[in-house]
Amino acid sequence: MTGSDASPSFRLAYVPGVTPTKWVRIWNERLPDVPLTLVGVAAAEAYETLRGGGADAGFVRLPVDRTDLSAIPLYTETTVVVVPKDHLIAAVDEVTSEDLADDIVLHPLDDTLDWERPPGRPAIERPATTADAVELVAAGVGLLVVPQSLARLHHRRDLTYRPVSDAPQSRVALSWPQAETTDLVEQFIGIVRGRTVNSTRGRPPAEPQPKARVKATDKAKAKARSQDKGGAQRKPVGGGSAGRSSRTGSGTARGGKRGKPRRRT
Known part of the structure; x- marks a missing residue:
């Protein structure tokens, strides 16, 4: 996994009593091209297995020496x-x-x-x-x-x-070498923590979709057209009131009939 030409794979250690079946199944569904190998180890040997490169990560029992190992507590047993x-x-x-x-x-x-x-x-x-x-x-x-x-x-x-109600309890954790927090380890951490396949944690942010930019441009153009249309509306001339003719200055409607002039005697 460290060599550039090596095929990717993932080795998962687990101590007696831990059943990793659920997490292995999810791994195989999400990363079918990356084989996962289970490595059963005694509880006392689990930490040295991780330090020695015998596994990429492992289910262990706390406490864990945090000097060189990372750990995520998962659950406490009765x-x-x-x-x-x-x-x-x-x-x-x-x-x-x-x-x-x-x-x-x-x-x-x-x-x-x-x-x-x-x-x-x-x-x-x-x-x-x-x-x-x-x-x-x-x-x-x-x-x-x-x-x-x-x-x-x-x-x-x-x-x-x-x-036994007052006995010490055992806590199970996922652990891995701090210096070897690889992409595959991050993937497995996400599975154990219940992240969905669409989770963006640990992945680069997605590029904005072209449709989103097109929509934003369309909105700007529509706004500009609306402003142009509003500014072109005709306004009354000379501040005249509505209903007054611009020629006669009176309230007579344009095109109305005039009265017949009187004949002089």
């Missing part, structure tokens, strides 16, 4: 606790961190929540990934608190989840 279907928590609609105090709560190494202190009792060993932690929940080893999208991603029939 945080849930994943439990076996026969667990007591499955019988309620919502829980707090305090409700998990007596349970072992797994804290995987790829956890994306910014905990000051994770709830519950810690496990002897931290699972390497969220997927490994879900398997341990299914085995009855403990519970797992994650963003809702990850609970859906690793869904199992023998597990369910419930919202």
Whole structure:
């Protein structure tokens, strides 16, 4: 994409739990000649992927180091606790961190929540990934608190989840290298922000249409004709009043009959 002879293409990274399908579909409709390639990355590797040129932009989880990366926050996820279907928590609609105090709560190494202190009792060993932690929940080893999208991603029939009202929340953002804000990146930003295909943002202003200039000229000519016509109207001569003859100076209408003169005797 940086070479003058290279065919344009766009690489989009995304972390687990994010579903970019809608935006990819719009991209393919608007830019059918520019192929978009999806690059799945772990949450902890997303920033280095962008910095290293492995993707032009990516859906990541905040926070983002704004020193060299730009980011547009998109949405905030609900945080849930994943439990076996026969667990007591499955019988309620919502829980707090305090409700998990007596349970072992797994804290995987790829956890994306910014905990000051994770709830519950810690496990002897931290699972390497969220997927490994879900398997341990299914085995009855403990519970797992994650963003809702990850609970859906690793869904199992023998597990369910419930919202945790006071847990930290995960925010998803679109990010890209500040030094590489290309035209294609701008196009994708517009798609994510919901701009229409006719949006002029990021595009040069359109040239005025010839019809508009013709209409303006026609209006000027019409105005000039109107002024000329008004100035040519005939006015009364010598300030005479309406209805008075210019010859006789009287009110007698022009062309009226005169009385017959008297004969002298």
